[in-house]
Structures are given as C-alpha cells and as structure tokens.
Amino acid sequence: MGGLDLVRKGEDYLKQQLLSRVLKDNNIDVTITSLKTKLHSKKVLIVINNVNNRSILKTLVDDSSWFGPQSRIIITTRDKQFLTMYGVNVVYEVHKLQDDKAIEVFNHYAFRNDPPSMDVMNLIPRVIAHAQGLPLALEVLGSSFCKKSKDEWIFDELDDDEKNIFLDIVFVFVEYGKDFVAELLDSFGFFATIGIRTLIDKSLISIIDGELHMHDLLIEMGKEIVRRTCPKEPGQLVDYGCKKISVMY
Numbered sequence: 001m002g003g004l005d006l007v008r009k010g011e012d013y014l015k016q017q018l019l020s021r022v023l024k025d026n027n028i029d030v031t032i033t034s035l036k037t038k039l040h041s042k043k044v045l046i047v048i049n050n051v052n053n054r055s056i057l058k059t060l061v062d063d064s065s066w067f068g069p070q071s072r073i074i075i076t077t078r079d080k081q082f083l084t085m086y087g088v089n090v091v092y093e094v095h096k097l098q099d100d101k102a103i104e105v106f107n108h109y110a111f112r113n114d115p116p117s118m119d120v121m122n123l124i125p126r127v128i129a130h131a132q133g134l135p136l137a138l139e140v141l142g143s144s145f146c147k148k149s150k151d152e153w154i155f156d157e158l159d160d161d162e163k164n165i166f167l168d169i170v171f172v173f174v175e176y177g178k179d180f181v182a183e184l185l186d187s188f189g190f191f192a193t194i195g196i197r198t199l200i201d202k203s204l205i206s207i208i209d210g211e212l213h214m215h216d217l218l219i220e221m222g223k224e225i226v227r228r229t230c231p232k233e234p235g236q237l238v239d240y241g242c243k244k245i246s247v248m249y
Contacts, residue, residue: 014059018046022067039066050216051077057086096133103128105135109142130221137217144203144215155225158198165195166204170222175211 020028022044044067051057057075067073075083083091097105106128110116116124127145131137158166165185173181178196185192196212199205206213 014056018060022046039068041068042071043068044071045074046072047074047076049076051075051082052079052216054082054085057082094134094136097135097138098133099128102131102133102138105138106131106142109139110145112146130224131217140215140217155204155221158202161190162195162198165190165192166199167222167226169199169205169212169214170219173212174214174219177210178207178212179210181212 016028019039020026022042023038046060046067048056048060075088077083080091080093103124106124107116127141128138131141155163155166168185169181182192182196185195196205200207204214204218
C-alpha cells in the first residue's frame with residue numbers, strides 16, 4: 001500500500017496497522033488508554049520504509065516512547081529533512097554504486113543464470129542510468145525485467161498512446177480506480193483499456209484491489225523522462241493527454 005493511500009485512511013488507521021502487528025491482535029482500538037501499558041514492555045524492531053509524507057512519521061514516530069527499552073525504529077526515505085525534523089539519532093546514507101558494480105548487481109537480478117542477448121545488452125546502460133547507482137533500485141528494476149524480452153523492457157518501446165497513459169498515471173492516477181481511469185482516458189480518445197493492459201503486461205503498473213499502482217522507482221523514472229524533455233522549465237504546465245497539470249519536481 002502506498003504512502004498516499006495510508007495518509008488518506010487517517011491517523012488511527014496508521015496506528016492500528018502498526019500496533020496490531022506488534023501485539024498480534026487485529027482488533028486493536030488505538031484510543032484505549034491502557035494500550036501504552038501493553039506496549040511499554042515490548043522490545044520491537046520497526047522498519048518504516050520509503051517515507052514520503054511527514055504525516056506518516058508524525059503519527060508513528062511521535063509515539064516511539066510507547067515501546068520498551070532497546071527498541072529500534074529504522075526509517076528509509078529519500079528526503080533527509082524527514083529524519084532531521086523528527087530527531088532521528090543516527091543517519092546512514094546509502095552509497096551509490098559505481099557503474100561496473102551497478103551492472104553486476106542489476107545483471108544478477110535481471111538475468112540470473114541466463115546470459116542476455118546482444119539487443120538487451122545494449123539497453124542495460126540506459127536502465128543503469130535510471131537506477132542512479134542505488135542498490136535497491138537496481139534490485140527492483142532487475143527483478144522486474146527478469147525473463148522479459150527486449151520489447152518488454154522500457155518506456156521507449158511503448159507507442160505514443162501507451163507513453164501518454166503511463167505518464168498520466170505517474171503524475172495523476174496512482175491509486176485511482178482502474179475502470180475510472182480507463183473510462184476517463186477513453187473519453188479523450190485513448191484506447192486506455194488496451195493501453196493499461198499493455199502496461200500491466202510490461203510490469204510497469206499493477207492492479208491492487210481494483211486500483212492502479214506503480215513502484216516508486218518507476219514513478220521516478222517517469223518524472224526523469226519529463227525532466228530530460230523540458231529541463232529548463234521544471235514548473236511548466238504540461239498537457240499529458242487527459243488534463244493539464246503543473247509538473248513540479
């Protein structure tokens with residue numbers, strides 16, 4: 001579940017999700033005053049991954065005193081300000097890999113024991129550039145491309161309609177209902193039902209509970225495509241097929 005969806009569901013939902021896992025009880029009432037007493041004896045390890053909204057940290061980290069001595073909370077984020085804002089004691093910055101090591105990591109997850117064909121080999125530098133040396137990005141992208149043909153690999157292989165649908169989802173429609181988005185884009189002249197199916201088949205998007213979802217790294221890839229297209233106007237108003245939006249990155 002993405003960060004935006006978690007925030008939409010509210011503070012009590014966030015606490016309920018965390019505390020029900022700690023206490024192994026799916027019927028937790030986060031308003032019960034005795035809850036802190038139950039937690040105070042618990043030594044826990046909590047990982048809050050890929051934080052991109054301060055509401056998540058405010059809700060979960062502000063209550064860190066609930067947990068017992070020697071508990072540890074690990075937060076991963078691309079925005080160091082989140083860590084400074086909430087008084088994180090130790091900050092570790094993941095070092096980016098050099099290109100030769102990045103290729104080695106990517107190849108491990110993308111090809112396993114099957115050597116790639118020459119046309120696929122020619123695409124690897126472009127994928128490495130998108131990952132920017134980040135180990136997790138290399139793992140996720142490599143795993144996504146595992147056992148895929150060249151035609152299934154990257155954005156450039158999509159036709160114009162599919163590219164527009166992909167960027168519409170990147171900037172507007174993540175966590176929106178698939179049927180709603182398809183109907184809306186169809187009304188603007190796209191063959192969205194077919195286009196969305198193509199994006200699913202190429203592992204660029206997924207459907208969870210009827211909603212469109214996309215890995216954060218692919219969202220960043222989409223934004224990077226726009227940055228390269230209009231590098232001098234990062235706040236310009238761009239028409240991505242279904243509506244005009246102000247692209248801020």
